[in-house]
Amino acid sequence: MAAQRVLIVDDEPDIRELLDITLSRMGLETHSAATLSEAQSAVSEVIPDLCLTDMRLPDGNGIHLVEYIQQEHPQIPVAMITAHGSVETAISALKAGAFDFISKPIELDTLRKLVSSALQLEGDTSRLDNAVVQDLLGDAPAIRTLRKQIAKLARSQAPVHIRGESGSGKEVVARLIHNNGPRATGNFIAVNCGAIPPDLMESELFGHLKGSFTGANADKPGLFQAAAGGTLFLDEVADLPLPMQVKLLRAIQEKAVRPVGGSEEIPTDVRLLSATHKDLGAEVEAGRFRDDLFYRINVIDLHVPSLRERAEDLPLLARALLKRIARDNGNEQADLDDSALEALGDYSFPGNVRELENILERSLALADSGTISADDLQFSRMTPRNPAARTRKSDREGMQTWSVEEAYGDLEGYLEDIERQILSRALEESRWNKTATAKLLGISFRSLRYRLKKLQLED
Numbered sequence: 001m002a003a004q005r006v007l008i009v010d011d012e013p014d015i016r017e018l019l020d021i022t023l024s025r026m027g028l029e030t031h032s033a034a035t036l037s038e039a040q041s042a043v044s045e046v047i048p049d050l051c052l053t054d055m056r057l058p059d060g061n062g063i064h065l066v067e068y069i070q071q072e073h074p075q076i077p078v079a080m081i082t083a084h085g086s087v088e089t090a091i092s093a094l095k096a097g098a099f100d101f102i103s104k105p106i107e108l109d110t111l112r113k114l115v116s117s118a119l120q121l122e123g124d125t126s127r128l129d130n131a132v133v134q135d136l137l138g139d140a141p142a143i144r145t146l147r148k149q150i151a152k153l154a155r156s157q158a159p160v161h162i163r164g165e166s167g168s169g170k171e172v173v174a175r176l177i178h179n180n181g182p183r184a185t186g187n188f189i190a191v192n193c194g195a196i197p198p199d200l201m202e203s204e205l206f207g208h209l210k211g212s213f214t215g216a217n218a219d220k221p222g223l224f225q226a227a228a229g230g231t232l233f234l235d236e237v238a239d240l241p242l243p244m245q246v247k248l249l250r251a252i253q254e255k256a257v258r259p260v261g262g263s264e265e266i267p268t269d270v271r272l273l274s275a276t277h278k279d280l281g282a283e284v285e286a287g288r289f290r291d292d293l294f295y296r297i298n299v300i301d302l303h304v305p306s307l308r309e310r311a312e313d314l315p316l317l318a319r320a321l322l323k324r325i326a327r328d329n330g331n332e333q334a335d336l337d338d339s340a341l342e343a344l345g346d347y348s349f350p351g352n353v354r355e356l357e358n359i360l361e362r363s364l365a366l367a368d369s370g371t372i373s374a375d376d377l378q379f380s381r382m383t384p385r386n387p388a389a390r391t392r393k394s395d396r397e398g399m400q401t402w403s404v405e406e407a408y409g410d411l412e413g414y415l416e417d418i419e420r421q422i423l424s425r426a427l428e429e430s431r432w433n434k435t436a437t438a439k440l441l442g443i444s445f446r447s448l449r450y451r452l453k454k455l456q457l458e459d
């Protein structure tokens with residue numbers, strides 16, 4: 001097999017030589033260029049399998065080369081060589097489409113790892129595209145764009161922040177980025193930052209040494225260590241307490257973690273993906289999320305559309321998910337009739353695809369035959385279908401606003417409708433945990449139960 005080709009772009013002869021020797025020892029064929037214009041011609045002549053470029057070149061900068069390659073030969077991965085500590089440059093390179101960066105002075109071990117992982121990216125991408133279609137169901141334009149972004153980002157090592165409502169598929173997207181990239185053979189570790197008690201968080205993430213606190217009976221590695229060579233997915237990252245945000249930022253900056261009770265830092269090699277259903281920018285403005293951490297984890301920002309934003313996908317999703325559920329239950333036949341599809345189309349799905357799955361699972365269990373009809377969906381028990389027919393202005397967040405005129409003739413019904421919306425939103429915010437919902441609304445658990453029952457929101 002012909003050796004893979006690497007194009008080295010740097011105006012310093014010493015660095016070119018160092019890279020040349022190291023890469024040749026890895027069995028690679030090297031080509032070099034000292035300027036931006038030389039590099040652009042070499043890219044078209046050599047069509048390398050990888051390009052390593054310095055940031056500062058005598059006739060331009062490396063970002064231009066990244067952009068040029070993205071435009072002309074998007075299949076070629078580019079890694080940027082940056083000056084020590086210049087985070088801004090590294091981030092601009094990643095945003096422009098570089099798959100990774102390495103800072104000077106170049107550590108040869110890091111260089112070898114970077115090059116090996118970049119060259120593993122070569123291969124049959126049609127298989128990957130199929131996997132993305134299968135796992136991320138949908139045909140709406142926003143989903144098609146998302147698939148393309150996933151395929152591209154899977155090749156990169158850049159931190160990606162995934163935004164989207166609860167249950168919209170953020171974790172599905174994170175897994176696809178991991179599974180289709182060079183770290184696929186490593187672990188994908190997902191951690192829900194909102195679910196770990198704050199006093200255990202440091203030890204969960206970074207590990208602890210035996211005896212470091214009561215109950216620490218043995219050394220325990222943390223999630224960073226478990227994800228080494230793979231991907232760490234920080235779900236609900238907005239829920240990280242501020243002191244923990246400082247420690248996380250440090251771990252990202254130093255690429256090392258210090259276990260609780262330890263005095264030494266342990267190097268880590270993880271790709272960081274994160275997600276939240278909150279508006280992280282607004283959390284920064286409100287002082288609840290550190291802007292320096294935001295800047296580090298939000299290098300690339302992906303938006304997963306809510307089910308409402310892609311209503312045209314509903315029939316396809318419902319049928320495919322139902323098939324999956326039926327198969328898992330040992331049933332071969334399952335379908336939805338037109339009345340069921342119409343009823344689903346009328347519903348707003350605050351819990352998105354997860355809620356759709358739950359509704360279908362419950363309906364299939366209730367249906368007399370393998371075909372689900374509108375009655376089996378039992379929407380009357382849980383959704384305000386009739387009151388929701390009132391059309392009202394929506395505010396920025398999609399929460400409805402009230403108007404006096406609309407209450408005329410049915411004040412009780414109107415107030416109930418508003419209360420129902422508030423409860424649905426609070427339930428969603430608290431991920432359907434009723435204790436947390438009651439706390440959020442400042443009412444007792446009993447009172448919440450009573451209201452859910454009264455408003456037929458109980459499932």
Ligand SMILES: Nc1ncnc2c1ncn2[C@@H]1O[C@H](COP(=O)(O)OP(=O)(O)OP(=O)(O)O)[C@@H](O)[C@H]1O
Pocket residue numbers: 135136137138164165166167168169170171172173235277353354357431
């Ligand atoms: N496009 C999709 N195609 C197929 N299944 C999907 C899709 N989107 C979501 N799902 C399914 O919906 C459920 C919820 O998805 P996921 O856990 O990824 O959502 P999430 O946005 O991470 O939720 P949360 O904010 O609650 O963590 C999962 O069972 C997932 O398989």
